[in-house]
Amino acid sequence: MNSARQLTAEGIVFRRGRRRVLDGATLAFSGGEIVSLLGSNGAGKTTLLRIMLGLVAPDEGSVKLDGVPIAHLRRRELARRIAYVPQGHHAPFPYLVREVVALGRFPTQGFFGRTVSADATAVEAILANLRIAHLADRTYTHLSGGERQLVMIARALAQDASLLVMDEPLSGLDYGHQIELLRSLRDLAAQGFGILMTTHHPDQALMVSTRIATLIDGRIDSDGAPRDVITPETIQRLYGVTLAPDEIHAQGLLASVSPNGK
Numbered sequence: 546m547n548s549a550r551q552l553t554a555e556g557i558v559f560r561r562g563r564r565r566v567l568d569g570a571t572l573a574f575s576g577g578e579i580v581s582l583l584g585s586n587g588a589g590k591t592t593l594l595r596i597m598l599g600l601v602a603p604d605e606g607s608v609k610l611d612g613v614p615i616a617h618l619r620r621r622e623l624a625r626r627i628a629y630v631p632q633g634h635h636a637p638f639p640y641l642v643r644e645v646v647a648l649g650r651f652p653t654q655g656f657f658g659r660t661v662s663a664d665a666t667a668v669e670a671i672l673a674n675l676r677i678a679h680l681a682d683r684t685y686t687h688l689s690g691g692e693r694q695l696v697m698i699a700r701a702l703a704q705d706a707s708l709l710v711m712d713e714p715l716s717g718l719d720y721g722h723q724i725e726l727l728r729s730l731r732d733l734a735a736q737g738f739g740i741l742m743t744t745h746h747p748d749q750a751l752m753v754s755t756r757i758a759t760l761i762d763g764r765i766d767s768d769g770a771p772r773d774v775i776t777p778e779t780i781q782r783l784y785g786v787t788l789a790p791d792e793i794h795a796q797g798l799l800a801s802v803s804p805n806g807k
């Protein structure tokens with residue numbers, strides 16, 4: 546694993562026409578952390594992730610990797626340090642799963658490349674780490690959406706990057722696979738990986754995150770300990786819905802409600 550420790554976005558402004566999609570957003574994450582970014586549809590979560598990955602240039606603000614502006618880093622250098630799991634990936638060719646994951650090894654190869662067997666060993670280890678070794682010889686395009694999601698995470702890990710940026714990694718997964726993936730993310734954070742992910746599920750963010758940030762009106766509205774951030778008030782601010790007490794309970798959010806019954 547490469548040793549990048551912290552990715553920081555500061556004062557990010559991103560305009561589209563006359564609209565400020567992002568209006569001074571500041572967000573950071575480090576190795577060992579799982580930071581969940583919550584926001585309503587169209588709030589600008591994907592845009593902020595893509596800016597933090599250097600895929601889109603902000604109109605204002607800066608993104609730094611361990612204090613170095615990412616604009617100063619080569620794309621390959623960046624790919625060795627930060628891996629991206631985008632939303633819904635469609636492979637154009639029917640590669641085997643082990644081949645798709647091996648594609649992630651590309652940024653780690655030196656001028657003469659590394660041996661094929663070293664890469665094969667690394668791929669096997671990553672598949673085992675994510676408990677999907679049984680998919681290795683399946684055709685990627687024949688997998689379910691959830692299985693593909695896990696393969697995309699494996700490909701990101703194959704980059705050897707220590708910071709992982711994931712856009713709605715839980716979407717399309719059934720409940721069992723969601724829980725398994727959340728556990729895998731926790732294992733990865735315990736191994737020192739830093740994870741920034743977007744999600745539309747405050748309950749899942751609460752289950753796995755070390756920190757939760759909310760994006761409202763182009764800014765980070767709150768950023769802190771999960772149980773401090775996920776409150777009925779935050780849900781109201783984020784999504785414009787007021788949860789009834791039994792709904793709060795059903796969502797597993799009860800622990801975040803203060804004793805005075807707020």
Ligand SMILES: Nc1ncnc2c1ncn2[C@@H]1O[C@H](COP(=O)(O)OP(=O)(O)OP(=O)(O)O)[C@@H](O)[C@H]1O
Nearest residue numbers: 561566584585586587588589590591592593743745
């Ligand atoms: N390249 C672009 N051109 C025009 N508008 C854009 C562009 N990129 C993003 N936007 C707009 O910026 C806003 C934020 O989009 P973004 O995909 O970042 O939101 P999101 O929070 O990830 O949404 P969702 O939860 O629905 O995936 C949207 O209104 C979108 O239409």
